[in-house]
Amino acid sequence: MCLAIPAKILSLEADKAQVDFGQGVSREVNVSLVDAKLGDYVLVHAGYAIQVLEEKDALETLSLWNELLQASQE
Amino acid sequence: MEQTLKFRDPELANSIALKIKAVAPKQGHFKICHVCGTHEWTITHFGLRSLLPENVEVIAGPGCPVCIVPAAEIDEALLLAKQGKVITCFGDLLRVPGSKFSLIDAKAAGADVRIVYALSDAIKMAEKENSKDFVFFAVGFETTAPITAVEALGHLPANFSFLVSHRLIPPAMKLLLSVEDLKLNGFIAPGHVSAIIGLKPYEIFTKNYNMPTVVAGFEPIDVLMSIYLILKQINTGDIRLENEYSRVVHPEGNKKALDLMEKAFEVTAGNWRGIGELPNSALQLKESLKEYDTRKKYNIQIKQGEDVHRGCQCHQVIVGKIRPNQCPMFLKSCTPANPVGACMVSSEGTCRVWAKNVAAQT
Numbered sequence: 001m002c003l004a005i006p007a008k009i010l011s012l013e014a015d016k017a018q019v020d021f022g023q024g025v026s027r028e029v030n031v032s033l034v035d036a037k038l039g040d041y042v043l044v045h046a047g048y049a050i051q052v053l054e055e056k057d058a059l060e061t062l063s064l065w066n067e068l069l070q071a072s073q074e
Numbered sequence: 075m076e077q078t079l080k081f082r083d084p085e086l087a088n089s090i091a092l093k094i095k096a097v098a099p100k101q102g103h104f105k106i107c108h109v110c111g112t113h114e115w116t117i118t119h120f121g122l123r124s125l126l127p128e129n130v131e132v133i134a135g136p137g138c139p140v141c142i143v144p145a146a147e148i149d150e151a152l153l154l155a156k157q158g159k160v161i162t163c164f165g166d167l168l169r170v171p172g173s174k175f176s177l178i179d180a181k182a183a184g185a186d187v188r189i190v191y192a193l194s195d196a197i198k199m200a201e202k203e204n205s206k207d208f209v210f211f212a213v214g215f216e217t218t219a220p221i222t223a224v225e226a227l228g229h230l231p232a233n234f235s236f237l238v239s240h241r242l243i244p245p246a247m248k249l250l251l252s253v254e255d256l257k258l259n260g261f262i263a264p265g266h267v268s269a270i271i272g273l274k275p276y277e278i279f280t281k282n283y284n285m286p287t288v289v290a291g292f293e294p295i296d297v298l299m300s301i302y303l304i305l306k307q308i309n310t311g312d313i314r315l316e317n318e319y320s321r322v323v324h325p326e327g328n329k330k331a332l333d334l335m336e337k338a339f340e341v342t343a344g345n346w347r348g349i350g351e352l353p354n355s356a357l358q359l360k361e362s363l364k365e366y367d368t369r370k371k372y373n374i375q376i377k378q379g380e381d382v383h384r385g386c387q388c389h390q391v392i393v394g395k396i397r398p399n400q401c402p403m404f405l406k407s408c409t410p411a412n413p414v415g416a417c418m419v420s421s422e423g424t425c426r427v428w429a430k431n432v433a434a435q436t
Contacts, residue, residue, distance in 0.1 A: 002139070002217040002266040003112050003422075030194055032224050033331045043269065043322060046164065046214075047192020048221045051269045051328060057321035 004045040006053055012038050019044065081293035082120075090298040091125040098127045098305045105257060106130065106304055107394055109247055110137040110264035111422020112292050118431040120294040122301075132301065133394040136246045136346065137264065139214045140166040140420040141392060144345040145379030147239045148172030151211050153374055154237070155185035160203075162196035163211035165189040166420040169413060173380040193221050200234040209368050212236045215243050217266045219357055220331035223338035226359055226366050237368040238358055241344055243267050244275045245355035251283055253393050260286040260304035262297065265319040270335075272327025273315055280315045291319035338363060347381045347416055348389030388415035391424050398425040405429055 007019035007029070015032035019042065030048045042049035080086070098104065108114065114134045117123060123132060136142050149172045155161045161177060168178045168189065181187040186206075190196045193210055200208035208231075212222045219240040226236060247261060263276050268289045279285040286307035290300035300318045307313050317323055335357075344356020359367040369375050382389050386408070387401035398404050398417070408414040410429050417423035 002110060002215060002264060004217065004266045004269070030192070030221075030224070033220055033328060033334070035330070043266075045217055045266060046221060047194055048224070050217065050220070050266070050331065051322055053322065061321045 004043045104259045106260040108262035109135040134424045138422040141416040142346040146376045155180045159207045160186045223334040235368040240357040263289040268323045288316045348392035386415040398428040
């Protein structure tokens with residue numbers, strides 16, 4: 001039940017945002033638990049954004065994994 | 075999309091599996107426990123257990139917030155439904171057994187029980203139908219509790235209240251360490267609970283219990299990485315708290331959410347199905363918000379219910395003492411279509427996950 005899905009903020013008005021979950025799914029979510037701005041990716045749990053996702057953090061994770069992969073090939 | 079796929083890259087998974095084999099101690103049996111239904115789904119759906127050495131076992135702890143709601147609290151919702159209140163809840167909760175009936179039985183008998191996607195949807199219904207009394211059955215761990223907090227502190231219609239059944243994860247993890255014969259060697263901590271609470275609440279496990287603890291995300295590579303990191307800690311003896319899910323989990327958590335929870339709730343003892351009462355493991359609305367507390371508003375409180383039905387082994391599955399397929403009822407008299415125990419009801423219940431993904435797994 002703690003499932004949370006990333007979505008992109010398409011429009012923002014006070015604590016409500018219209019977000020795009022991808023693959024044609026869009027809905028209004030509440031963003032009062034985060035400091036999000038237009039265009040941000042947020043992690044949505046049960047209709048409420050619980051965290052803002054930074055692309056650089058996601059890329060950093062991927063590069064850490066790749067480092068591990070390379071180290072294991074050596 | 076290309077980046078997303080990397081989180082499920084089979085080549086990377088194989089590479090981590092090799093590293094796991096290399097770092098896992100050859101002698102002894104190692105039991106790693108996660109406490110999240112979504113982790114169990116990732117592990118079973120992607121067959122991650124098949125990638126691990128034979129002496130490394132990953133077990134599921136009490137990670138399904140619906141499964142651990144005690145029957146007495148379902149009975150409270152049933153009583154309210156019988157009194158004519160509109161019960162709103164997440165879909166997972168509908169078939170969780172109370173002492174005798176579930177909310178879906180009540181709905182079939184004519185009660186007004188409605189599934190919502192979000193709490194805000196339930197509030198909108200209450201605003202629109204202001205002649206009816208609405209109750210939101212607020213179930214969930216720390217990921218979900220801030221949502222109840224933000225709305226309870228906001229502008230709610232007078233015909234709306236919360237039947238709060240929120241529970242906290244760290245006290246349940248602490249309990250697992252005292253379960254006889256369980257003997258855990260490491261924790262995979264739940265990523266989205268941690269997105270709210272941060273890392274500090276887990277420090278007790280590494281510092282006081284010398285238990286390797288790694289916060290993990292929900293992609294297969296996330297889970298494999300966390301297993302690798304735990305085994306590496308065991309191998310080197312360098313026991314510490316690590317955050318594999320740093321792209322979502324910040325060390326301090328979500329301060330805004332924590333602040334709202336602090337304002338709205340007080341921490342109290344709570345009953346967990348299959349476990350019993352755990353101190354400091356449940357939330358209730360503060361006295362200043364009592365008009366939104368269903369139990370106080372309608373003066374109802376059911377203390378005792380029938381949590382475990384005859385033959386059901388949910389209480390053993392919930393604490394990771396047995397695997398679902400060690401229950402004699404699993405996929406015989408207890409199936410996803412006709413569940414007996416709470417663990418077979420929710421899409422995140424361990425038995426349900428196994429039934430849907432790995433019925434043949436031994």
